[in-house]
Amino acid sequence: MPNSALDAFDLALLDRVRRNNLTPARILAEQVGLSESAVLRRLRQMRATGVIAADVSVVRPASLGRPLTAIVLVNMVREGLAQIEAFKARLRERPQVVNSWYVTGAVDFVLVLNLVDLAEYEAFSREVFLSDPNIGKFETLLSLRELIPGAG
Numbered sequence: 806m807p808n809s810a811l812d813a814f815d816l817a818l819l820d821r822v823r824r825n826n827l828t829p830a831r832i833l834a835e836q837v838g839l840s841e842s843a844v845l846r847r848l849r850q851m852r853a854t855g856v857i858a859a860d861v862s863v864v865r866p867a868s869l870g871r872p873l874t875a876i877v878l879v880n881m882v883r884e885g886l887a888q889i890e891a892f893k894a895r896l897r898e899r900p901q902v903v904n905s906w907y908v909t910g911a912v913d914f915v916l917v918l919n920l921v922d923l924a925e926y927e928a929f930s931r932e933v934f935l936s937d938p939n940i941g942k943f944e945t946l947l948s949l950r951e952l953i954p955g956a957g
Contacts, residue, residue: 811856814839818847819856826860863954866903866919874948875926879914879934880941888939895937901929912944 811819817837821828830848834841851857866872881888889907896902896916904917920926926945934940 814843815847815851815856818844819851822848822857865954869919871901871919871921873920873922873926874951875916875918875920876946876948877914877916877918877934878912878944878946879916880911880943881913882939882941884913892937892939895933899929899933901925 814837818833821833821836830841830844833839834844837844839847848857852860866874879892881892892914893905893907896905896914901918901920902916903919906915907913908915918926918929920929930943930945934943
């Protein structure tokens with residue numbers, strides 16, 4: 806089911822399961838105006854085709870002892886394939902990195918980190934950014950409060 810094949814029912818279902826994927830099919834059916842079997846069939850199809858990439862639980866970082874969220878904007882000196890792949894591999898090894906994007910625009914990467922405290926961030930920045938001669942600069946934004954839980 807390519808994205809262009811999504812109809813209004815699919816979009817309504819996706820909106821609801823994006824917010825809570827544990828909502829029973831019976832409730833989803835009532836909310837979107839389909840039968841329960843049609844809801845189950847559509848969700849199964851969207852999972853099979855990759856429209857729904859994963860069913861996950863959003864865990865509050867503070868409950869895992871990682872109350873500090875940092876968003877880091879990273880600029881590389883060189884953007885060659887080898888440098889990009891090496892940096893991506895380094896990020897995958899770090900448990901603090903909970904999300905990352907390779908982006909266009911004023912920065913090359915946007916990272917979301919969950920950390921215990923600023924001391925852990927300092928160690929992370931030394932090991933990942935300051936030790937890498939291909940990192941031109943990085944800017945860190947510290948989250949004050951989550952506004953839309955799990956949106957992302």
